Amino acid sequence: MNSAGINVERPSVSQRRRSLVLRKIWRNRSAYLLVLPGLLFFIVYKYIPMLGLVLAFQDFNPFRGILGSDFVGLAHFRKLFENAEVIRVLVNTLQIALLQLLFAFPLAIILSLMLNELRNQVFKRVVQSIVYLPHFLSWVVVVGIFFILLKSDGLINNFLVKLGLDTIPFMSSPALFKPLVVLQVIWKESGWGTILFLAALAGVNPSLYEAAVVDGANRWRQIWHITLPSIRSTIVVLLILRLGQVLDVGFEQIFLMLNPFVRDVGEILDTYVYEKGIRQSDVSFATAVGLFKGLVGLVLVVTSNRLAKRFGEQGLY
Amino acid sequence: MHHRTWAERIGDSLNVFALVLISLVMLFPFVYIFAVSFSSLEDVLRNQLLLWPKHWVFDSYAYIFASKPFLTSLYVSTFVTVVGTVVNLAFTASMAYGLTRDIYGKKWILLSVLFTLIFSAGIIPTYMVVKETGLLNSLWSLILPAAINPFNLIVMRQFFLSIPEDISDAALIDGATEFQIFRRIILPLSKPALAAFSLFYAVAHWNSYFSAILYLNDPAKWTIQVVLRQIVIANEGVSALGAEARQVMENPPPPITIQMAAIMIATVPILLFYPFLQKHFAKGVMLGSVKE
Numbered sequence: 001m002n003s004a005g006i007n008v009e010r011p012s013v014s015q016r017r018r019s020l021v022l023r024k025i026w027r028n029r030s031a032y033l034l035v036l037p038g039l040l041f042f043i044v045y046k047y048i049p050m051l052g053l054v055l056a057f058q059d060f061n062p063f064r065g066i067l068g069s070d071f072v073g074l075a076h077f078r079k080l081f082e083n084a085e086v087i088r089v090l091v092n093t094l095q096i097a098l099l100q101l102l103f104a105f106p107l108a109i110i111l112s113l114m115l116n117e118l119r120n121q122v123f124k125r126v127v128q129s130i131v132y133l134p135h136f137l138s139w140v141v142v143v144g145i146f147f148i149l150l151k152s153d154g155l156i157n158n159f160l161v162k163l164g165l166d167t168i169p170f171m172s173s174p175a176l177f178k179p180l181v182v183l184q185v186i187w188k189e190s191g192w193g194t195i196l197f198l199a200a201l202a203g204v205n206p207s208l209y210e211a212a213v214v215d216g217a218n219r220w221r222q223i224w225h226i227t228l229p230s231i232r233s234t235i236v237v238l239l240i241l242r243l244g245q246v247l248d249v250g251f252e253q254i255f256l257m258l259n260p261f262v263r264d265v266g267e268i269l270d271t272y273v274y275e276k277g278i279r280q281s282d283v284s285f286a287t288a289v290g291l292f293k294g295l296v297g298l299v300l301v302v303t304s305n306r307l308a309k310r311f312g313e314q315g316l317y
Numbered sequence: 318m319h320h321r322t323w324a325e326r327i328g329d330s331l332n333v334f335a336l337v338l339i340s341l342v343m344l345f346p347f348v349y350i351f352a353v354s355f356s357s358l359e360d361v362l363r364n365q366l367l368l369w370p371k372h373w374v375f376d377s378y379a380y381i382f383a384s385k386p387f388l389t390s391l392y393v394s395t396f397v398t399v400v401g402t403v404v405n406l407a408f409t410a411s412m413a414y415g416l417t418r419d420i421y422g423k424k425w426i427l428l429s430v431l432f433t434l435i436f437s438a439g440i441i442p443t444y445m446v447v448k449e450t451g452l453l454n455s456l457w458s459l460i461l462p463a464a465i466n467p468f469n470l471i472v473m474r475q476f477f478l479s480i481p482e483d484i485s486d487a488a489l490i491d492g493a494t495e496f497q498i499f500r501r502i503i504l505p506l507s508k509p510a511l512a513a514f515s516l517f518y519a520v521a522h523w524n525s526y527f528s529a530i531l532y533l534n535d536p537a538k539w540t541i542q543v544v545l546r547q548i549v550i551a552n553e554g555v556s557a558l559g560a561e562a563r564q565v566m567e568n569p570p571p572p573i574t575i576q577m578a579a580i581m582i583a584t585v586p587i588l589l590f591y592p593f594l595q596k597h598f599a600k601g602v603m604l605g606s607v608k609e
Contacts, residue, residue: 031420033496034418035412038465038470039412039426041464045464046438048446049439052443052446055442114336130343131339140542141545141583143550148580155365252527277440278444283441287441294437298436
């Protein structure tokens with residue numbers, strides 16, 4: 001009898017599965033090669049820095065490096081919550097974010113309603129092109145324009161003098177810092193902010209308006225009963241998502257606006273981390289502040305995303 | 318359409334009037350800066366509200382273009398924008414396509430990419446890695462740590478997924494590798510999308526300021542935005558432009574026209590591309606919001 005067939009070793013299930021996986025990988029090797037550079041980018045510049053967050057629990061000593069520095073546990077976080085400076089910076093950040101939400105956000109909605117009411121499509125497109133433009137300028141240019149127009153011998157102050165009024169030190173006035181920051185955001189982003197609303201408005205069924213006209217509804221009633229309800233979900237979602245990013249006020253704008261006169265009212269978390277960690281080399285404490293911001297931000301985004309989904313909308317992810 | 322009542326007509330006119338006013342507020346700084354940058358100090362002082370140059374004066378531009386620091390920064394920003402965008406496209410497109418294929422571990426990679434959208438290590442740890450990878454004070458620090466915008470990656474992958482799979486399946490049967498499919502089929506089909514993404518990336522590079530002040534100390538490597546800040550906001554004006562320019566012109570133009578001319582030069586590339594920008598960015602915003 002020929003027993004050869006019986007004696008042949010049969011590969012175990014796990015071995016077979018492994019070889020299957022390997023074969024699959026080998027067959028797709030060029031797809032892996034395509035992913036590889038990007039994967040390396042994410043590992044090196046996104047995930048290795050996350051390992052670097054141990055700095056926040058150390059007393060970092062540049063001569064001994066990350067591996068040689070002493071661990072201090074939560075000492076920096078304890079310092080963080082007792083530090084009046086950090087509390088002030090946190091309050092500034094929230095205040096600026098809230099002011100933007102209160103003033104810049106509704107303006108984009110109002111602007112899109114105004115654009116939506118236009119009958120002349122050519123005029124509408126021209127206005128859109130103009131109001132979108134500032135979005136593409138750098139913050140250096142936008143803040144620079146404000147500086148030029150508002151400086152002591154600038155256009156606005158010359159005008160005030162002509163009216164017989166006193167000049168106003170706009171850029172060094174603590175009381176005007178936050179209003180100016182919000183004004184810049186309004187000028188730069190209001191137009192651009194209309195895009196998602198206008199897209200939602202374009203999807204409204206025209207027969208709704210026709211029916212309203214038959215029922216004798218005037219334009220205000222049409223806006224109130226048809227237009228606004230049709231962008232309500234867009235408004236809710238954008239608002240919730242904005243709340244999730246409430247700690248991200250925008251480093252570049254604030255950094256460019258800051259000067260010694262307004263630092264107390266203008267410093268935000270990001271500029272504070274930069275100032276402490278890079279300028280003053282208090283690396284571990286700055287990392288702790290940054291980690292605190294990151295974690296709170298993470299909780300906020302996840303919560304706001306949940307909320308958005310509860311409203312039956314797609315979230316950020 | 319029904320007859321418009323008088324109230325509606327007045328409402329419409331007010332709306333148009335308000336929008337014209339808003340447009341003027343948006344446009345005014347450009348017009349004013351343009352006018353002043355081409356004017357003499359006399360004309361600027363005599364006319365409070367200059368909206369068009371009375372006499373064309375090109376001194377400020379001549380002065381700026383004689384300035385070594387300014388020219389260097391233009392060169393640096395152009396380099397970073399062009400090379401950076403090429404790197405962005407290569408990294409983003411290849412990874413986005415690879416992640417549409419049936420590869421092992423795809424789900425985990427996608428989840429890790431998404432996670433970076435909602436949590437980042439922050440400024441300091443990223444700075445340390447940039448330092449450890451030897452990029453500090455190198456122009457590559459503006460390029461490699463920003464090689465992929467995770468959001469763009471996801472939108473681009475979405476775009477690749479919308480290309481019918483039959484095309485690449487047929488090529489696979491013919492023995493083509495994924496790499497060949499990517500280069501010969503997918504990329505040529507995606508030209509308009511790639512153009513849009515290159516605009517997203519290029520504008521971000523040209524306008525970026527933060528990375529430059531964070532990672533570059535050497536003034537010879539400063540980008541246009543950093544130098545612009547020196548001239549306009551730090552109010553160093555003429556002194557930021559260096560000694561060479563002063564030798565070219567006996568009577569340097571006044572700081573105000575130099576500042577305006579500098580803003581114009583830094584903004585012109587954006588204005589030149591604006592028609593394309595507007596079209597593609599609006600689409601990009603929509604793409605981003607219309608996910609599966």
